[in-house]
Amino acid sequence: GQSLEQPSEVTAVEGAVVQINCTYQTSGFYGLSWYQQHDGGAPTFLSYNALDGLEETGRFSSFLSRSDSYGYLLLQELQMKDSASYFCAVNSGNTPLVFGKGTRLSVIA
């Protein structure tokens, strides 16, 4: 089977940096994705890591360590609009994306 673990809630101050961790267990692994979902909205794709290392896209970065079955999403220069739920998801190739339960990020002034 497959399982993903991520913190349920994180609170951070506007302008700060926050890291959301994700550990996974899977029988096959192609890559790790991150999605953002605002309340009442659709999940939107943020990033995908297939190889070890850091991928940077503007204020957001995502990291993967395949040997540790671990990844994280790093949000820099936090803005109030970053308050949302963030989901990691595993791509195992021949099965659909499996999502974690999500981390609710609250950005406070």
Added chain:
Amino acid sequence: KAGVTQTPRYLIKTRGQQVTLSCSPISGHRSVSWYQQTPGQGLQFLFEYFSETQRNKGNFPGRFSGRQFSNSRSEMNVSTLELGDSALYLCASRPTGTRSGGELFFGEGSRLTVL
């Protein structure tokens, strides 16, 4: 380019009724997946369709069914509704059947409330 469109956006049903939800994927996308989202449970996979064929099915009872049409539009049906079926049902599409990459394009969902 229009995004994934789901209808209806909101609906209220009573226990024992059935419901049909519709999803129109992004033009040119042939793969459609359905997920159920409930508070604290994340996104639970329901089905995946590609070229009118169901490729995968999640761990849901037989009351949940779906299909895909030749134009890639998809529907899911839930029969004999239970209170626990209250959820946001999300549809997502991707261009091809290959699963390289991890990008799905989601609709805004159909929020079902069962009374």
